[in-house]
Amino acid sequence: MLQDSLEIMLDNIDVGMIVVNNLGEIYTFNEKSKVMFNLDGEKSIYIKEVIPDLDLEEIVSDGSRKWKEFKIDIFTVKKQNIKSGYILLIYDTEEIEGLRNELHREKSTVKVLNFILEMAYDGIVVIDKDGIITMINKAYTEFLEIEQQWAIGRHVADVIENTRMHIVAKTLIPETAQLQRIKGKYMIANRMPVIENGELVAVIGKVLFKNIKELDLLYNKIRNIEDEYKKYKGEFEHSNSATYSFDNLIGKSKPFIQAKNLAKKSAHTNSNVLLRGESGTGKELFAHAIHRASERAYGNFVKVNCAAIPRDLLEAELFGYEGGSFTGARKEGKMGKFELAHEGTIFLDEIGDMPLHMQAKLLRVLQEKEVERVGANRxxxxxxxxxxxxxxxxxxxxxxxxxxxxxxYRLNVITINIPPLRERPEDIEMLANYLTEKVSSKLNKKIKGLSKDASCSLMNYKWEGGVRELENVIERAINLVDYNGLIECKHLPKDIVKNKYEFENTSLNDIINVAEKDAILKALIACNWNKSLVAKMLNISRTSLYEKIEKHNI
Structure with a gap:
């Protein structure tokens, strides 16, 4: 990590420099060392691979070592009296004896590092685990228009605006090539934690602040590209993703539960599904739910309304086209809906309205599992x-x-018949309450719910338009009702309210007696008054039948 943080090394002097940690792993090296030992900065290297005779464990004090034709000056790197590694200065005795003698006298690692820091044109700063600045080079302080001595010992956030050095000290996560705004300009910042034996030793930061004008132009271009990408990605995901799940399929009636259970089973297969039902029964919701519960849930869910696309454009929409294949075509061509749905699901709504010539092309896609763009030759x-x-x-x-x-027959592998709302009246109240909550949330209007009379009116209405019609009626009512109010009959259309069932004030026992008398009378007529057959048909004893005939005066 130290290698990434100190990019400007002693490249202007003819002395090799290698920095290693306690384990002997090379962190960084200068150009001279690279030439001396043919070092590769792209992979992890240990000092023993470069200098086999050098044993760091035997080093108890700083000093010089002899190896072949080189002299090696070794300096122990310490931070708060904790050894964190070594700096090796390597030189050829014949060529740079004078420089060796000068550097040999520099026993303090801090002075050597400060010398390196001051050579850097870019801004370099070092902090400890508490975020306190321990080193900062002259180039950085001049750019910030502050004094070095004033900065050292202060918290980095008090010295450098928009810094994240102290955050890296907490997270221990390196940050490279990050944009940082300083003095109204954007810089490129690298922040690297130095960790020894699992403990944070320091965080080293480097800020590139030359060529600011070019950097600003680059940043603006990148930002515009990112904005366009996010917009495109959002629109694409919105238009090619399934919104509804099985939780959105509301109902408790037997035929609806049967359709829902079959849909759940079909989600675990790759077979084609044919959804059948009147307009407004929720076929599209079923398609969404099947996709979301399937193994293809992470793929695209592409919707195509076969009745809404002009016949002469349907082929290009479904299968795509090559550039310039017809008048008005894009030069770069266009991907078709089937290609968009690759490894996902395509929902072909209103399949019965597809022209015959397109049915033949669709059949080929189903059989061959391949598509051919308009104007393509493969x-x-x-x-x-x-x-x-x-x-x-x-x-x-x-x-x-x-x-x-x-x-x-290709499409009709799994057929799911979705019953219309009028055939499942027991679901109406549940659906109405669900839709009231859904629509009021969408309109950001608090509603208490439906009154009993309003619910009764909805339950006794013949919903020819299905769930879609019910949702429209609920939305109309929510717009009319007061905030935090209750939807009542006056908020519903007149043709719904007039169908409200008028219940007579009659006891349950009277209702049962009337029904029982009517059933016995009809059975007697059907059996030509043969009481034995009637008792058998009604599954009661002859004694019970005679008692009931007498009771009802039949």
Missing amino acids: SKKIDVRIIAATNRALEGMIKEGTFREDLY
Whole structure:
């Protein structure tokens, strides 16, 4: 790490320098050492690999060592009286004897490091584990327009604006090539923790503050690219992701639960699914939920409304096209929906409205597992799971010749019939409460809920438009009701309220007696008054039947 932090070394003198830690691992070295020993800065190297006869464990004091034609001056690096490594100064006795003698007298590691720091053109600062500045070079203090002695001993956050040196001292996570704003300009900062035996020794920071004008231009370009990328990524993920899960499929009626359970099972397969049901039954919600519960959940969920895309553009939308393949085509071409859905799911809504010629092309995709862009001369393999939906009677269309029978059987592997809302009245109240909460949250308007009369009106209405119609009615009511109020009949459309069931004030026992008398009378008529057959049909004894006939005066 020290190698990354002290990039400006003694490259201007003819003396080799190598810095190692207590374990003998080389942290950094200067150009002269690189030439001497053919060192490689891209991989971890130990000093014993370079100087085999040098045993750091035997070094008990600073001094000189002789190795081949070189002399090695060794200085122990200490921080707060804790040894953290060594600096090796290596020189050829014949070439630089004078320089060796001068550097040999410099026994203090601090002085050597300070000399290195002062040579750096860029800003270099060193702090301890508490964030206190222990070293800062002249170039940095001149840029900050402060005195070195004033800065040393102060907390780094009090000296350098927007610094993160003290944060790195806590997290021990290196930060490289980070933008830092100082004196109104952006700099490139590196912050490296120096760790010995699991303990933080120091944090060394370097700030590049030359060519600021060019750096600002580069930063602005990068920022614009990032903004465009985030915008594109957000739009792409929004338009190609599944929003709803099985938790959003609300209902307790038997046919709905059966459809939901079948959908859950289908999520664990890769087979094609055909969703059938009237408009407004929630076919798209089922498709979302199946994708999100499948192994393809991390892939794209691509939606295509086959009825909404013009027929002459449908092929290009589904399969893409090469650049310049037709008038108005993009020069770079365009990826089709099937390619976007690779390793994900494609939802083909209103499949019954797909033209016959496109049905043939779709069938080929299903059979060959590959697509060919418009204007291309080669195919591309794809891995896509298809969920199709329709509100039309495909069997009748097959007889009429408007839907291909072979395509029908390819799509109709797992069929899920979603019942309309009018066939599951027991779900209406639950759905209405769910939608009230959902819509009020969307509109940021607090609502207490639905009154009993309002719920009764909703439950007795024939919802030809399905769940979508119910949601629209709920949203209209929420817009009309007062804040924190209760949705009442007056907030509902008149055609819904007038269908409210009028319940007579009759006891439950009377209702049961009427129903029982009616059932016995109908059974007697059906059996030509043969009481033995009636008792058997109603699953009661003949004695009970005679008692009930007498009771009801039949």
